[in-house]
Amino acid sequence: MELDLADWGVPPEAQILSLTFTPQAEPGGGVLVPAALQQHLTKGPIAHVQRFVAWPLSGNPQTCEVTVGCVWLDSQAEVGMEPLVAAIESFSNKEYRAAVIPAMVAVEVKLNSVLAEHYSAFRAKKHAVDFLNDTPLAFQLDYLLPSLMNLVGAPPLGSEVTRQLKTLKGFRNDVAHTHRPMSGAATADALLSAIFGYRYLSLYGGRLSAGN
Known part of the structure; x- marks a missing residue:
């Protein structure tokens, strides 16, 4: 058959x-x-x-x-999906260090895309991108994203996911610069936050551009 x-x-x-x-x-x-x-x-x-x-x-x-x-x-899937799948694949193979950087890349790409799309309604997109590139991830997660999502009636991302995403950012820097070892448990928590954060932005991010 x-x-x-x-x-x-x-x-x-x-x-x-x-x-x-x-x-x-x-x-x-x-x-x-x-x-x-x-x-x-x-x-x-x-x-x-x-x-x-x-x-x-x-x-x-x-x-x-x-x-x-x-x-x-799909080969036409949005850009952030590829590193997210790569992170999940690395975790499945117990390559914990290799999972950290693509997981963070996926979230940053998606978050910057959502915020840049919103701010480009007020300024040229290049200025919006430059602004976000100069804005720390913690500030985006603690202030920009919650305030904007509140304006369009979306539920908050949640303090635990936000905390884990900031932890993931720290892991990403440590892995990239010092090749720090990663445990399975720590990587699992960080990866779950990346998946949840990515899905949250996919579900509610469109409200920002729709509300412009």
Whole structure:
């Protein structure tokens, strides 16, 4: 049996992050094997064309439907998604130092994009970008972002996520300049804050430009 993911809407140039195959059984139809999972993050690139050979575990062969779940990263995804996925991949491979810098890059790219889009409604975008480049991340997280999000009715990012993002910035500087070792627990907290912060900006960032 052959499954070409392009036939089901997955772009040929997309990076497949995971595939899940879940057998479906009729009521009383017997025991099925658990769902099978392929993950790019731990097993290398996943092929867009999957080939299968059915083999009964016991007794007579039986047929059943299989639900296929696919998660992929489109080649046209926004710029910040690529370093975020790279950070998650490094963490999955227990390369904790390698996860820190791309995680911070993803958040900074997204945050600067959201804020620059808002401020460029009042000044030339170059001036907005220069202003943000000269503004420390802590100031952006503590003052600029909360005040602007409050004006458009978005919920706050949250003090714990804000604190962890500032911690991640410190980790990023230490890894870049002193090659500091990173524990799995510290990296997990920092990476989760990056994922949460990125998703927060994706969900609510558009309100800033819409409100201009």
